[in-house]
Amino acid sequence: MKIFSRDQIYNADRLTIERQGLAAGELMERAAEASFNYIHSRLQGSPTPIVVLAGTGNNGGDGLALARHLMEHGYHVEVYMVQVRKERSPEFLQNLERLRERKCWPELLEEKGPRPELGQQHIVVDAIFGIGLNRVPDPWILELFQYINAAPSFVVSLDIASGLFLDRHTEPGQSVEAEVVLSFQFPKLPFFLPETGSSVHGWEVLDIGLDPAVLAETPAEFHWIYGDLLKPAYRGRGRFAHKGQMGHAAVLGGSTGKIGAVRLAAEAVLTAGAGKVTARTPRSGLVPLQVGLPEAMVEVDKGKDALESFALSVKPQVVALGMGMGTAAATVQAFTTFLEEKPQMPLVIDADGLNILGQNRELLDLLPPSTVLLPHPGELKILIGEWTDDFDKLEKARAFVKQYDCVLVIKGAHTLTLYRELGYFNSSGNPGMATAGSGDVLAGIVAGLIAQGYSPLDAALVGVFLHGLSGDLAVRDMGYEALRASHLIQYLGVAFRQWLQPPAPAEGQQEG
Numbered sequence: 001m002k003i004f005s006r007d008q009i010y011n012a013d014r015l016t017i018e019r020q021g022l023a024a025g026e027l028m029e030r031a032a033e034a035s036f037n038y039i040h041s042r043l044q045g046s047p048t049p050i051v052v053l054a055g056t057g058n059n060g061g062d063g064l065a066l067a068r069h070l071m072e073h074g075y076h077v078e079v080y081m082v083q084v085r086k087e088r089s090p091e092f093l094q095n096l097e098r099l100r101e102r103k104c105w106p107e108l109l110e111e112k113g114p115r116p117e118l119g120q121q122h123i124v125v126d127a128i129f130g131i132g133l134n135r136v137p138d139p140w141i142l143e144l145f146q147y148i149n150a151a152p153s154f155v156v157s158l159d160i161a162s163g164l165f166l167d168r169h170t171e172p173g174q175s176v177e178a179e180v181v182l183s184f185q186f187p188k189l190p191f192f193l194p195e196t197g198s199s200v201h202g203w204e205v206l207d208i209g210l211d212p213a214v215l216a217e218t219p220a221e222f223h224w225i226y227g228d229l230l231k232p233a234y235r236g237r238g239r240f241a242h243k244g245q246m247g248h249a250a251v252l253g254g255s256t257g258k259i260g261a262v263r264l265a266a267e268a269v270l271t272a273g274a275g276k277v278t279a280r281t282p283r284s285g286l287v288p289l290q291v292g293l294p295e296a297m298v299e300v301d302k303g304k305d306a307l308e309s310f311a312l313s314v315k316p317q318v319v320a321l322g323m324g325m326g327t328a329a330a331t332v333q334a335f336t337t338f339l340e341e342k343p344q345m346p347l348v349i350d351a352d353g354l355n356i357l358g359q360n361r362e363l364l365d366l367l368p369p370s371t372v373l374l375p376h377p378g379e380l381k382i383l384i385g386e387w388t389d390d391f392d393k394l395e396k397a398r399a400f401v402k403q404y405d406c407v408l409v410i411k412g413a414h415t416l417t418l419y420r421e422l423g424y425f426n427s428s429g430n431p432g433m434a435t436a437g438s439g440d441v442l443a444g445i446v447a448g449l450i451a452q453g454y455s456p457l458d459a460a461l462v463g464v465f466l467h468g469l470s471g472d473l474a475v476r477d478m479g480y481e482a483l484r485a486s487h488l489i490q491y492l493g494v495a496f497r498q499w500l501q502p503p504a505p506a507e508g509q510q511e512g
């Protein structure tokens, strides 16, 4: 699903009005109806008091229109106009008039004056600012946000949590914290970034019928990725497939005490469907790997505790390297030689592989095109330098991707894959996955997919998605605390099956 910028949203809005010949206010009415349907389907007419806080722009207009629908269905609604500025948008005024016609006169909320009571029983509809926010709100409005956040009420924000900028950093505490955002037509970029996303506990995209052709023809820089979007990338297996056709991945890494990282990655390679895996580790890795993972072939290095050479006796389709590898001088030298000899297969680089690249930046120029790099935030810092906020991080990461022509997978709650000009946020996964070794499993899955012929980008997107889905399935049985990296491998098969299942028929549709 595309994530549009502000200009693109306003443009799609304008073109929809033109092409569908809509009257002024029609899109706002659709947004309000969709929001009403969402709330009504959950409240089912229950006598929950609803407090609508409306700004004076179109987001406020949405709030007023929603208030009208709620009142018409018998809900108990209090409406406040937050005087964020003197000007009022025409559609705001149109909806204010409609409310007045129904004998509802919203109270004005200004800098001075009382604040509405917001108790546990209340639902607050936050329609103070939408995507039009273009400067930090006045201090009294920031205080109002804090007042809302301190209240025990359930907060539903329209389109975006008020105070969040669509395209730049928002300081902590300078926005409303929404239990759920009803986001019109598209999710918004700040939902996915750790600093701003923490103000959005949940979000739903509501279709307001923007013109499908406009949506299709507008290119987006960022995308929200879920299973159905990735299905066309699935490569499957022929009935006569044999292991020689299913791909061979090598996993290079490990050091004494961290051989488990290679074991996890190699096991993930096979579980992701690759035909064969060869693990290359220091000598201390031989016994644990042969015993722990009998399906793997193991090559040991002359180095006892750390890798001293990356020279493989086999010719795999992909090499994954770095997990548990350490940064010993001999290992750095081995990695350098390996890159200088221009490896003729795709690379997947994780953990200490990334640390070595960051500390020996001349090596970055030797990476084959489309190398997949899998940094967590700490490793990312070594690669792209410190950032001031998440938007700055995005900019620096995109510049890095451009410079080195790599697939950069920034791991986190919404793992972001960057390639060329585009970014893809992942939808699966959960905090139970914040546990040792889960990154090693991801590296193995991505390598296992590349071995089977997935392009590096597809392997990264599908791998990240399945890894998260596996975590989501595992957590149902295991709970967040007990989830370990091995479980991500154990549930990978079920994750594949769930991914590939045909979608459930929509309500009212016949099966078959």
Ligand SMILES: NC(=O)C1=CN([C@@H]2O[C@H](COP(=O)(O)OP(=O)(O)OC[C@H]3O[C@@H](n4cnc5c(N)ncnc54)[C@H](OP(=O)(O)O)[C@@H]3O)[C@@H](O)[C@H]2O)[C@@H](O)CC1
Pocket: 009, 010, 013, 027, 028, 029, 031, 055, 056, 057, 058, 059, 060, 061, 062, 084, 085, 089, 128, 129, 130, 131, 132, 133, 134, 135, 136, 137, 138, 158, 159, 160, 184, 185, 208
């Ligand atoms: N496109 C769609 O798909 C649809 C969109 N819809 C809805 O419209 C919303 C966008 O509405 P909007 O453009 O009127 O902006 P909104 O956020 O209400 O702000 C209003 C104005 O406030 C101002 N302002 C900015 N910062 C400020 C500050 N700190 N303190 C004080 N004032 C400040 C600034 O004006 P300025 O003062 O800069 O001239 C800004 O224009 C969108 O989020 C969605 O809810 C739906 O109705 C229909 C379909």
Ligand SMILES: Nc1ncnc2c1ncn2[C@@H]1O[C@H](COP(=O)(O)OP(=O)(O)O)[C@@H](O)[C@H]1O
Pocket: 375, 376, 411, 412, 413, 414, 415, 428, 429, 430, 431, 432, 433, 434, 435, 436, 437, 438, 439, 440, 441, 442, 467, 468
């Ligand atoms: N809160 C979270 N929500 C979703 N996924 C998460 C969360 N925390 C961690 N993960 C995932 O778990 C993996 C952790 O990787 P990493 O930090 O490299 O672990 P390790 O170094 O221990 O192997 C990443 O794929 C990341 O996206």
Ligand SMILES: [K+]
Pocket: 059, 126, 127, 128, 129, 130, 157, 158, 159, 160, 161, 162
């Ligand atoms: K809002």
